[in-house]
Amino acid sequence: MLVRDGMIAAIGAGVADDATDTDTDTEVIDGGGGVLLPGFVDMHTHLREPGREDTETIASGSAAAALGGYTAVFAMANTDPVADSVVVTDHVHAVGRQVGLVDVHPVGAVTVGLGGTQLAEMGTMAAGTAGVRMFSDDGKCVHDPLVMRRALEYARGLDVLIAQHAEEPRLTVGAVAHEGPTAARLGLTGWPRSAEESIVARDAILARDAGGRVHICHASTAGTVEILKWARAQGISISAEVTPHHLLLDDSRLETYDAVNKVNPPLREASDCRALREALAEGVIDCVATDHAPHAAQEKCCEFANARPGMLGLQTALPIVVETMVTPGLLDWRGVARVMSERPAQITRLPDQGRPIAVGEPANLTIVDPETSWVVRGDELASRSANTPYEEMTMTATVVATVLRGRITARDGHAAVPADGMETL
């Protein structure tokens, strides 16, 4: 494949040789018989800037994304200050462009300060230079049904997406773990499946009547899958994502009380993992999103009940999709392109991501070596935090290179220097 001016210029035997003969500046990447995919798109990333730059910056998170094979990420709004105004969303977008390792699309908050009562100025955020196209109070649920209804009505008019963190707060007071036999035995307060499912069902019905598009963040239960099937059959505009950790891990991980396994929604049971994998294979769940959630060591190395929920995800997503979906035969590589790139780009209406690999298309690409294994070490990841539940685990499938509009943003485990030479990495 020949890439020129950020676009795919030619594909076929010999095009690279011809190019290097005529232009000595041409960079050559030998794919080594690996897999060429459209660059991944993450609908759910926490970059922690502004406010908690000690745990992640837009630069460090962008490097992690490029190393994970991503060419676009959506940065959630639960920063400090909250991304509930055009000042913050345009700032995040501008810094993302300056860094230049991945397209950073800020997510706008649905309600002022994630407070759940007063709608944020979605229209001005959508009209800003960032062109915000997705709104979410993620971290908190838009639990008031009237506020959610209004948000969906406005979203319809603006043609933007509302992404819901589905958690009925009255059912999760004090909850820190999946409600089931494991939590009962360990003495941890339970978070029932119904806390998620009741909101998913309610929001499907609200979206039907408002005519807006709703997206379900981090689907975690078999019951959510059943509700999604029902809603789709009704023709409701609903989409959903699943995280790598909910595909791979279950609540047996909590035995050690190590808070690295604490996450919202909580790790569920093995039967839920199976249902989520099948739903992703069948397209009932549209895509994989990381919910990359960096936290400082002191926020994780404490009593389980007091630890912050969330885990790193950008650099480990692909090998987990390979392990849970490709190796068991649930998805082929075409399917990986669908769930990691094409569907998230379609849901968020990104025009230049998740495109076919063809002449005239933008060169947003990921080259994967499906055979090579590596060992996860939190302190070696590009993130400023190290809260990975996969410490010392061997992962198979390695990102050889990531290309953003023709520029190599990651290669052989090294992220490119940010576009303007920023030193904040």
Ligand SMILES: NC(=O)N[C@@H](CC(=O)O)C(=O)O
């Ligand atoms: N997933 C998490 O456990 N934590 C997320 C918030 C969220 O996604 O709900 C965070 O911001 O840390």
Ligand SMILES: [Zn+2]
């Ligand atoms: Zn959430």
Ligand SMILES: [Zn+2]
């Ligand atoms: Zn999140």
